[in-house]
Each structure stands twice: as C-alpha cells, then as structure tokens.
Amino acid sequence: MSKLSSLFKFKKSKNTRKYAYYNRENQVTNLADLLMIFNSKANQEYTTAELIKHSGLALSEINEASLLKALKNPDYLMDDLDDIEDYKVLFYRRRVDKFIFLLQFHFFKGNFVFVSNKISSHGILTKSERIGLIKNMGEKYFPEGFELDLTKRFDIKINDENNNFLKVIDEVDFRIHYVNNSSKNQKLINKHIDEIVVPEDDLQDRLGKFL
Numbered sequence: 001m002s003k004l005s006s007l008f009k010f011k012k013s014k015n016t017r018k019y020a021y022y023n024r025e026n027q028v029t030n031l032a033d034l035l036m037i038f039n040s041k042a043n044q045e046y047t048t049a050e051l052i053k054h055s056g057l058a059l060s061e062i063n064e065a066s067l068l069k070a071l072k073n074p075d076y077l078m079d080d081l082d083d084i085e086d087y088k089v090l091f092y093r094r095r096v097d098k099f100i101f102l103l104q105f106h107f108f109k110g111n112f113v114f115v116s117n118k119i120s121s122h123g124i125l126t127k128s129e130r131i132g133l134i135k136n137m138g139e140k141y142f143p144e145g146f147e148l149d150l151t152k153r154f155d156i157k158i159n160d161e162n163n164n165f166l167k168v169i170d171e172v173d174f175r176i177h178y179v180n181n182s183s184k185n186q187k188l189i190n191k192h193i194d195e196i197v198v199p200e201d202d203l204q205d206r207l208g209k210f211l
Contacts, residue, residue, distance in 0.1 A: 022076045022091050027116045027177075028106055030083040031192055037114060037177055038189060040167040042157035044149065048141040052160045052178060054115050055103075059164045059180040062112040064090070067105055074105075086110070098122065099133075109188060114179040125174045130154060134168070137176075 028034050051058050055070045067090065074090040081087045092103040102118040121129060131150050138146055141158055148156070154170035164182070169175040 017076070017093075019076075019078075022078055022089075025091075025102060025104065025118065026078060026081075026089055027104060027175075028084070028087070028089070029081065031189075034084075034106075034108065034113065035189060035193070037167075038179060038181060038186070040157060040165070040177070040179070042167060043152070043155040045157045045159070046142070046146060047159045047161075050141045050143075050160065051162065052141070052158070052164050052166055054117075054178045059112070059178060060162065060182060062105070062115075062180070064107065067112075071103075084108070099129075108185075111185060111188060112180055113185055113189075114177055117176045117178065119174050119176070124172065130170060130174055133174070137166075137168075 027037070053059070054062070055067070057066055057070060071092055071094075075093050076091040078089040078091070079087070086109050088107040090105045090107075092101075092105075094101045094103065098121045100120050102120075104116045104118075106113050106115070119125065119133060125133075134148065134150070134154055134156070137158075138148060154168050156168040156170075157165055159165045162182075165179050167177045167179065169177065
C-alpha cells in the first residue's frame, strides 16, 4: 500500500501558526464561496463505484465527534467569520514523508459540508509530484485502472454514487476538495441562497484609473 493511500499514516506537524495564516488559507469567507465549491465543474469528470472518503470516513459520516476521534484536536479552530453565521472551520496540519497536508473541515449550521486538502512539499509541488498524487488517488478510486490526460492542467472531478464528489484544483497551490453534496446540504445552501451577495463588476471603472 502506498504511503499516501491512507490518511491514518499522517504524522502531526508542529504548528506555530496564528490567525492571519489560517484566515488567509480559509477557502470560504462568504456564502458565495461555498456555493461556488458546491457548483464545481471540471474538464475531466469521472464516476467511481467506490465511496469517496476522507480520514477513513465516508463524507456522510463526518461530524465533529467522528473527526475528533479520527484526527484528535484541531491545530486551529475558526468560528468567527464575519459574513456567515454559525460557520466553523477545523484546521489540521499533517505530514506524510515529504508531503505536508493542510486540512480544513468546514461545518455550516452544524453540518459537515466539505474538506479542503492543500498539499505541498518543500514549497510548491513539482509537476511530477502532482502526477504522482493524482495516480495514487486514481488507484484508490479506480482499482481497475483509468485513463487520465496527464499532459494538461489537472482540472479533475470524481463523483461517487451518493452524489458526493472530489475536485482537484491545480493552480499555484495544489488542493483537493471533498464535497458532501447530500440533499440535506443542498437544501441548507438553497435555503440561504437569497443571502448570497454577488459583488458588482466594477472592472471598467478600476481599469480606467490606470489607462
């Protein structure tokens, strides 16, 4: 079994970071951010017969109690977001060999909605490191093998039969979002969709100041 195939092989990474670091890393600052994550699309989409899991737990099984049992106390807890009421993020830093995982588990109104997994090594991951991680993930969810175009940016989405999905974000940072796309969470987000404020696009005005 590969070192990366089980999150239970994590070693806890010493944490000396403060609020500014975690606030910068936080993937959701308002409901529009959360809606965007739930509506994720990708150039390469697949469906797996395997159940998408994280930390050994099916996404539908994750709650604060099960998470604390699996990963113990978080390295940082954020529960004071200005633009979302009753929203909580539990951060964990873990290490596997040379890889560092920054995990952030998001809860809205007490419900687990998604986990964001940022992976780095001694800096930004190289392309070969990213390919290795993608192949490892592919072996987990497609044990019979699957074809992936590794020549392009890894814009990948994998769905399971419960409508949950993971989304690979291959940008400056390399992240994987594991989204608990349950009907309960969909209803929860839709219930608050009227609260989502999309800022007006003032690009032309902003450009005009410098053109």
